[in-house]
Every structure is written in structure tokens, then in C-alpha cells.
Amino acid sequence: MTSHGVFVIFASIVVMASSLVTRRNPAPGDYVSHATHAEEIAADRHDLGIQKGNVLVKVYTNVEAEYAQAKGIAQEVIAKCNKRIADFESYTKTSKAKKFSEGASPKDFYGNLLKDVDALVKEIPKGLADAAAFREEVNAVKTDGQMKGSEMERFKAPGNALQDHAMLTLKDVQNMLEKDMVWDEDINELHEPALEKLHQQALGALALSGYEEKRAEAKGDKTEASNEKAQEQKADHALEDIVDKIKSAGKESMTESEGDFEDLQEVLSEGDTAEMVSADAAAENNALVTANDLARAHGGKRGEDEGTNGKVETDSGDVGPASAARGAAALQMLGTKLNATMSGDSIALQYTKWAGAKVPYCFAPDVSEHVKHIMLAAMNQYTNAVPCLDFIDVGWKNGSSTDPAGKQNCKESPAIFVQSNPNQGCWSYIGHIPVDHYAHYGWGSQALQMQDPGCVSIGTAAHELGHALGMAHEQSRPDRDDKLKIYWDNVQPGNEHNFKIDPAGYTAIKYDILSVMHYDGFAFAKDPKKPTMEFRSHPGDDVGQRVGLSAHDVMQVEAMYSSESSSCKSNALADLGCLDKPDDSGNDICKDITECNAKATDHCCACKGGVTVQCYEGQPCPKVDLLPPPPPMNCIEDKTYLFTGYPYPCIYTNVCDFDVVYECPGLPCSHSVRSKSYEAASCNGNWQTTVCSATATCTMRKA
Numbered sequence: 001m002t003s004h005g006v007f008v009i010f011a012s013i014v015v016m017a018s019s020l021v022t023r024r025n026p027a028p029g030d031y032v033s034h035a036t037h038a039e040e041i042a043a044d045r046h047d048l049g050i051q052k053g054n055v056l057v058k059v060y061t062n063v064e065a066e067y068a069q070a071k072g073i074a075q076e077v078i079a080k081c082n083k084r085i086a087d088f089e090s091y092t093k094t095s096k097a098k099k100f101s102e103g104a105s106p107k108d109f110y111g112n113l114l115k116d117v118d119a120l121v122k123e124i125p126k127g128l129a130d131a132a133a134f135r136e137e138v139n140a141v142k143t144d145g146q147m148k149g150s151e152m153e154r155f156k157a158p159g160n161a162l163q164d165h166a167m168l169t170l171k172d173v174q175n176m177l178e179k180d181m182v183w184d185e186d187i188n189e190l191h192e193p194a195l196e197k198l199h200q201q202a203l204g205a206l207a208l209s210g211y212e213e214k215r216a217e218a219k220g221d222k223t224e225a226s227n228e229k230a231q232e233q234k235a236d237h238a239l240e241d242i243v244d245k246i247k248s249a250g251k252e253s254m255t256e257s258e259g260d261f262e263d264l265q266e267v268l269s270e271g272d273t274a275e276m277v278s279a280d281a282a283a284e285n286n287a288l289v290t291a292n293d294l295a296r297a298h299g300g301k302r303g304e305d306e307g308t309n310g311k312v313e314t315d316s317g318d319v320g321p322a323s324a325a326r327g328a329a330a331l332q333m334l335g336t337k338l339n340a341t342m343s344g345d346s347i348a349l350q351y352t353k354w355a356g357a358k359v360p361y362c363f364a365p366d367v368s369e370h371v372k373h374i375m376l377a378a379m380n381q382y383t384n385a386v387p388c389l390d391f392i393d394v395g396w397k398n399g400s401s402t403d404p405a406g407k408q409n410c411k412e413s414p415a416i417f418v419q420s421n422p423n424q425g426c427w428s429y430i431g432h433i434p435v436d437h438y439a440h441y442g443w444g445s446q447a448l449q450m451q452d453p454g455c456v457s458i459g460t461a462a463h464e465l466g467h468a469l470g471m472a473h474e475q476s477r478p479d480r481d482d483k484l485k486i487y488w489d490n491v492q493p494g495n496e497h498n499f500k501i502d503p504a505g506y507t508a509i510k511y512d513i514l515s516v517m518h519y520d521g522f523a524f525a526k527d528p529k530k531p532t533m534e535f536r537s538h539p540g541d542d543v544g545q546r547v548g549l550s551a552h553d554v555m556q557v558e559a560m561y562s563s564e565s566s567s568c569k570s571n572a573l574a575d576l577g578c579l580d581k582p583d584d585s586g587n588d589i590c591k592d593i594t595e596c597n598a599k600a601t602d603h604c605c606a607c608k609g610g611v612t613v614q615c616y617e618g619q620p621c622p623k624v625d626l627l628p629p630p631p632p633m634n635c636i637e638d639k640t641y642l643f644t645g646y647p648y649p650c651i652y653t654n655v656c657d658f659d660v661v662y663e664c665p666g667l668p669c670s671h672s673v674r675s676k677s678y679e680a681a682s683c684n685g686n687w688q689t690t691v692c693s694a695t696a697t698c699t700m701r702k703a
């Protein structure tokens with residue numbers, strides 16, 4: 001019963017008693033009963049006083065408890081504000097700190113919150129003292145039992161007010177605990193470790209050779225099947241080595257991976273396999289090996305586009321026998337001429353395209369089987385994409401890889417003389433050098449240099465062949481600054497010209513970040529650990545892949561050679577197929593899956609994982625039926641183990657083909673993770689580590 005109800009009963013008894021007195025004259029017996037009644041009333045008053053007192057004591061006990069609770073929460077808010085202010089102060093000392101306008105900084109925000117809590121906290125002892133005084137008074141009243149109804153009102157109103165105040169204080173501090181300001185969310189997009197790309201390439205090579213073996217068996221081609229079986233074993237062996245290396249301490253290191261890399265290149269260039277590896281497919285596979293990765297596999301030697309002794313020669317762009325070993329500068333100067341032609345200006349023409357799209361070539365006799373294999377695979381990639389191109393081995397006549405240009409001859413002239421000088425890296429002239437130059441310098445051929453080791457990758461071969469066909473570097477286009485940030489302060493002094501823009505560059509086709517003709521992000525770097533260029537939109541993406549042709553490269557070759565041959569149409573590169581990716585032990589884990597769990601999401605075509613392969617029109621393209629998409633919870637994987645020497649406690653990737661947003665308990669930021677990217681994230685100066693250590697406690701959704 002409420003104290004109010006008790007009070008109503010008590011009041012009506014008082015009214016009844018007074019009416020007895022006024023209505024009639026009392027008889028003597030009445031006095032006796034009156035006195036008895038008065039005693040009863042007094043007893044009632046006493047009981048009610050005790051009851052009311054008990055209720056009020058309870059109220060004040062609650063008030064005390066509420067103030068105590070408010071005090072506890074206030075202490076939490078204070079600790080949180082102080083931590084946030086300390087975090088913010090260390091954050092402002094970092095280079096990435098944002099600037100805040102006055103009054104809008106997290107320090108102000110938490111400072112003001114602190115002031116408010118302080119003011120509230122000061123009210124708590126006052127409220128508690130009031131509550132204690134009231135309780136004592138109520139106790140006294142309760143003991144002597146003399147409290148009348150009207151007296152109780154005296155306690156009721158301030159008692160309720162006191163309780164209300166305690167409740168408000170509690171609510172306020174609770175609200176403050178809820179308040180939080182996200183002043184900074186920092187996403188560090190990381191380059192995929194080179195060894196992991198190699199790992200993905202090995203898994204791809206294994207899947208591809210397995211697929212080719214089955215195809216050969218189906219055709220009844222026993223020789224081809226056993227050949228592919230041998231390739232599969234080679235890939236399997238390389239995979240084993242690479243997985244061991246990833247498990248070892250030097251995870252990021254590519255040291256001593258050269259042999260495995262070359263084996264993989266061999267597997268990927270075998271038979272029909274090379275056609276299935278395009279830049280677009282490799283991008284899907286997280287296997288975009290760059291020129292920089294190749295340099296690391298080759299002990300840091302940057303073979304590509306470097307002249308004698310690794311020094312890039314600068315040149316006016318004229319091509320003479322004295323500077324047979326061209327450097328990037330010369331290539332780029334010549335590239336300028338190419339672009340001038342493509343934009344319709346042929347005045348300064350210093351090269352020609354290969355007439356009729358026929359490209360005669362021969363190998364110097366000292367060129368290794370490795371290099372031959374890779375060159376043929378790259379040529380296959382071109383002719384598969386643009387069938388009018390005809391690379392014709394016209395046979396070697398005389399000269400070795402180290403002979404001067406005038407002494408190097410194929411059986412026909414003009415022709416490309418593929419050489420492997422052990423000290424010249426990899427380079428090529430741009431396009432077919434005009435015949436009058438041949439005549440002037442007494443040349444029968446023009447060299448294309450492929451050092452072994454150092455240049456033995458299909459991508460490098462495709463890059464140099466691209467030059468020989470007439471293509472310049474992608475990053476010399478006039479629109480490149482929209483896409484790229486060049487770090488001039490990290491460019492080796494004297495090599496700035498390699499980053500020059502060609503104002504007449506061809507821009508009809510969209511800028512191609514996947515072009516095999518793009519420099520890598522670390523080209524000509526003073527500090528080889530820092531990039532010389534990065535993509536503006538996605539600084540973590542790799543620049544300058546050397547896996548194979550991109551769809552845009554193919555379009556450019558088609559555009560160049562359609563004037564040479566009316567039948568020059570590219571094959572549609574549009575379709576991408578998929579092969580299930582084996583696990584690290586080479587086992588098929590996708591055979592019987594019925595749902596897309598985390599592993600299947602990475603490995604199986606049915607879950608949009610697996611190895612993506614390039615398909616051409618009219619050729620078989622491996623496909624499977626898709627299972628329902630994986631829940632976003634299966635997309636984020638802890639990959640910290642792949643990285644050493646990074647200052648991040650948790651590095652993760654999104655293996656799904658869609659972007660994922662996640663939020664973890666404890667930190668107020670929600671982070672968006674791009675498909676296939678590697679990231680480390682912080683929120684208000686604290687690292688997101690829960691996403692690695694307790695992934696299941698985070699919430700995740702499709703972006």
C-alpha cells in the first residue's frame with residue numbers, strides 16, 4: 001500500500017470522530033466510549049506513524065544507494081575522459097594527426113564532459129548529507145509515534161524531491177558514459193607481402209596444371225598429360241618451399257625464392273597455361289607480382305629497364321650503336337614518339353610498327369631455355385589476345401649476346417635479336433626502328449635484352465615485347481597525376497626524367513593501373529623501402545604488375561596494329577573462369593562443400609573464391625554453380641602472421657569479393673574493408689585487435 005492510501009484512511013477516521021462530538025449531547029456512557037475511541041485513534045496514529053516512517057526510511061535508503069551508484073559511474077566517466085584526453089594528446093604528436101578547430105577538438109569535448117561530471121559529483125555528498133538528516137528525523141518521529149497526518153506531509157515533499165534529484169544525477173552520469181567522440185579512424189592499407197603473392201601464384205600454378213592434365217587426359221593426349229603432371233609436381237614442390245618460408249621467421253623476405261619463382265614461371269608458361277594468366281585474373285587472385293617483387297626475388301637486382309651495370313643511361317632519344325644498352329630514359333623518349341603517332345602526329349616519327357603485324361625474331365645461341373620458354377609464353381599471350389600478331393622465328397645467323405649490334409644478325413632483316421647479356425638487365429627498343437637507322441648504323445637486327453636470372457618472368461617478357469611492339473610506359477601519360485602520387489624526394493637524383501610526363505601521350509583508353517607497361521611503385525627509389533609512386537585512391541595497391549597483359553594492354557595493341565592488318569581484332573578477354581584452389585598441401589577441399597564457410601570462401605569457385613583464370617572467346621572456360629554467398633563473418637581473416645617488422649598488432653584481409661564493414665566491442669569506430677585488401681586499423685589512437693583475436697565477437701555486414 002502506498003503512504004498516500006494509508007493517509008486517506010487515517011483522515012476519514014478523524015472526520016468521523018469530530019462529527020460524533022458536534023451532532024448531539026453526549027451521555028455519560030458516551031464519554032467512556034469517546035475516551036476509548038480517542039485511545040484507539042491515538043494507537044492508530046502511532047501505528048501509522050511507524051508505517052509512514054518505515055516507508056520514508058526506505059525512500060532515504062534508496063536515495064543513498066542511488067547517490068552511491070551515481071558516484072561509481074561518475075568515477076568511470078572521469079577515468080574514461082582522462083584516458084581519452086591522454087590518447088588524444090599522444091595522437092596529436094603523430095604525423096597523421098588531424099587538425100581541429102578551437103572548441104571542436106576531442107580534448108575540449110572530454111574536458112567539458114569532465115567539468116560537467118565534476119559539478120555533479122560535488123552534489124552527491126550534499127544530497128547524501130540531506131538524506132541522512134531526513135532519515136534521522138524520520139527515525140525520531142517513528143520512535144515516539146507522535147507524527148500526525150499533516151506532519152507527514154512535511155517529510156513527503158522534500159523526501160520525494162531528494163529521491164528525484166538522486167535519480168537525475170544517476171541518469172546524467174549514465175548519459176555521460178554513453179557519450180563518445182570518434183576523432184580519428186586510421187586505416188593503414190598494406191601491400192600484400194611478396195611471399196604471399198608467390199604463395200598464391202603457386203596455388204594457381206598447381207590448380208592450372210591439374211586442370212590442364214585433366215583436359216589432356218580427356219583428349220587422350222598421354223604425352224601432354226604426363227608433361228602437365230611433371231609441371232604439377234614442380235608447382236607442388238615450389239608451394240612446399242614457399243609455405244615453409246611463410247612459416248619461418250623471414251616471412252616478408254623473398255631471399256632464395258628465385259628458384260621457386262622461376263619454376264612457377266615455367267609452370268605458368270607451359271602449353272595453354274600462359275593464356276589463362278592475365279593481369280586481370282591475377283588481380284582477382286591476389287597474385288599481382290610486381291617488378292619490385294621480381295627484383296627482390298633476384299637479390300635486389302632491378303633488371304628491368306636498366307642499362308649496363310644497372311645504371312640507366314640518359315639519351316636524347318636517338319638510337320645509335322654506341323648506346324646499344326638502352327635505359328628507361330631512352331625508352332621513354334621513344335615512347336613519346338609512339339604516343340605522338342597514336343594521337344595522329346607523325347612528324348617526329350622515330351619508329352615504325354612492324355609491317356603487316358608480322359614480327360620476325362631470333363634467339364642468340366647463348367640464350368637459355370628459361371628465357372626462350374618465357375619469351376614464347378609471352379608471345380603466346382599476345383597472339384592469343386590479338387591473333388593478327390605474328391611472331392616469326394626467322395632463325396639465327398650470327399652474333400652472340402655480348403656482340404655489338406652490328407654483328408648480331410637473324411636470318412632475315414629487320415628482326416628482333418633476343419639476347420641475354422649477363423650484365424644488362426632487361427630492355428628493348430620501342431617499336432621497330434626505322435630501316436634508315438638500320439642502314440645508317442649497319443644493323444641487321446635490333447636487340448631485345450633478357451638477362452637470366454633477373455628477367456625471367458612472363459610479365460617482364462610481355463613488358464619488353466610490349467616496348468618492341470611500340471608501347472611506352474603507362475605512367476608517362478599526361479593524365480597520370482590524377483591517378484598517381486610521385487614521391488619526388490625519394491627519386492634517385494639524376495633519375496627524375498624517368499617520371500617525366502609526355503604531354504602528347506595517348507589517353508583515348510582509360511588509364512590502366514594494371515598495365516604490364518606500368519612502372520612498379522619502387523622504381524628508381526633512393527630508399528628502396530619507400531615507394532616512388534602510389535595510387536592516389538588506393539595507396540595500398542600494388543603498382544606495376546609483371547604477370548601478364550591486362551585487358552587494356554590488349555586494347556592498346558589492337559588499336560596500334562589495326563592499321564597494319566585489317567583482320568586485327570582482339571579476342572574477347574571479357575570472360576574470367578575459375579578453378580578451385582587447393583590447400584597448402586595440394587588437396588582439393590572444394591569437392592563436396594555445401595555451404596560457404598571461411599575456408600571455402602577463399603578456396604572454392606562455388607563461393608567466389610578459387611583461382612581466377614583468363615578465358616578467350618570460343619575456348620572452354622571452367623565455371624561452377626555458385627552456392628549462396630558467404631556471410632560477411634567469413635570474409636575477414638587474421639593475416640598478421642604474414643608480416644614481420646610492421647608496427648601493427650593486427651593485420652587482416654577481406655577474402656570476399658565485396659567490401660565488409662565491421663565493428664568490435666570496446667572501440668567506437670566501424671571500419672570498412674575493401675575486398676582483397678590488407679589492413680591494420682586504429683580508432684581514437686587504439687589499435688583494432690579484437691578483429692584478429694576474437695573475430696566472432698565483432699559484428700560484420702556487407703558494405
Ligand SMILES: [Zn+2]
Binds near residue numbers: 331463467473
Ligand atoms: Zn619498360
